[in-house]
Amino acid sequence: MENLQIENISSYVNIFIGLLAIVDPIGAMPIFLSVTQPNTIEEKKAIARLTALSFFVILLVGMVLGESILAVFGISIAAFRVAGGFVLFTMGISMLNSDHSEVRTTSDDEEIVVKNPSSVAVVPLAIPLLAGPGSLSAVIVYAHQTGKVLYNDIALGISITFIALLILITFSLAPEIDKRIGKTGMNIIAKIMGLITMSMAVEFIAGGMRDLFPGLQGLQM
Numbered sequence: 001m002e003n004l005q006i007e008n009i010s011s012y013v014n015i016f017i018g019l020l021a022i023v024d025p026i027g028a029m030p031i032f033l034s035v036t037q038p039n040t041i042e043e044k045k046a047i048a049r050l051t052a053l054s055f056f057v058i059l060l061v062g063m064v065l066g067e068s069i070l071a072v073f074g075i076s077i078a079a080f081r082v083a084g085g086f087v088l089f090t091m092g093i094s095m096l097n098s099d100h101s102e103v104r105t106t107s108d109d110e111e112i113v114v115k116n117p118s119s120v121a122v123v124p125l126a127i128p129l130l131a132g133p134g135s136l137s138a139v140i141v142y143a144h145q146t147g148k149v150l151y152n153d154i155a156l157g158i159s160i161t162f163i164a165l166l167i168l169i170t171f172s173l174a175p176e177i178d179k180r181i182g183k184t185g186m187n188i189i190a191k192i193m194g195l196i197t198m199s200m201a202v203e204f205i206a207g208g209m210r211d212l213f214p215g216l217q218g219l220q221m
Contacts, residue, residue: 015142016159021196022088022134023055023163025170026181026189027095031129032171033178035120047121048171054126056164059139062131063156066140077144081208084137088201091134095194098187130167134197141204 032051036044070080142156170177178186 012155012159015156016162018196018200019135019138019142019159020163020166021193021200022091022138023130023167024095024190024193025130025163025167026177026186027098027193028125028129028167029170029174029177030183030186032125033174035125044174045172047125048168048174050121051125051130051171052164052168054122055130055167056160058126058131059135059160059164060157062136062139063143063153063160066136067144070140076211077141078208078211080137081141081204082212084134084141085201085204085208087133087137088197088204092194092196092198092201095190095197098190098194137204138200 032048036047039047067077070077139156139160143153181189
């Protein structure tokens with residue numbers, strides 16, 4: 001692929017890192033541990049597999065059909081970038097202010113898990129925790145940003161696949177990871193990811209505003 005230049009590869013790496021920061025599997029791990037606390041090890045691994053698969057399917061559908069769905073509602077990509085940027089910004093603030101040591105499971109959640117362990121893999125773990133408004137917004141914007149070129153779609157699909165695999169590994173090894181890095185380690189990771197997410201949000205909003213208001217095109221990123 002002779003058009004695949006170094007700057008393209010750098011762009012794909014940035015997309016992967018940005019999407020990973022938004023999804024933040026390590027930051028989501030305490031919630032996974034909390035809602036699966038009553039389950040056996042085998043059930044936890046099954047939930048981790050189904051969560052990763054659900055995340056992969058949801059984001060892949062968003063990548064392929066997201067722009068078409070927006071077109072049905074008459075929403076431009078520029079407007080969606082601005083709205084998505086605000087969503088990401090609020091997510092980033094929430095990540096900065098989060099304290100994973102305060103995560104708890106309600107008795108209602110526990111009852112749902114015991115009765116149907118697989119149900120929590122889709123809701124709330126896959127939706128909205130991992131494949132929520134922030135990650136879906138990012139995927140749709142990235143799909144438009146890279147253009148309708150086959151290897152661009154493949155690169156974005158690979159990023160989604162890798163993150164799904166990271167979710168599977170992280171959730172499958174959640175008890176061991178929790179023991180090693182502890183609550184403080186997870187809080188530090190969440191705050192770093194929150195800063196990256198807020199930076200991406202500013203980029204999204206700035207790019208969308210320039211598209212909505214062409215007079216801003218002369219401004220530098």
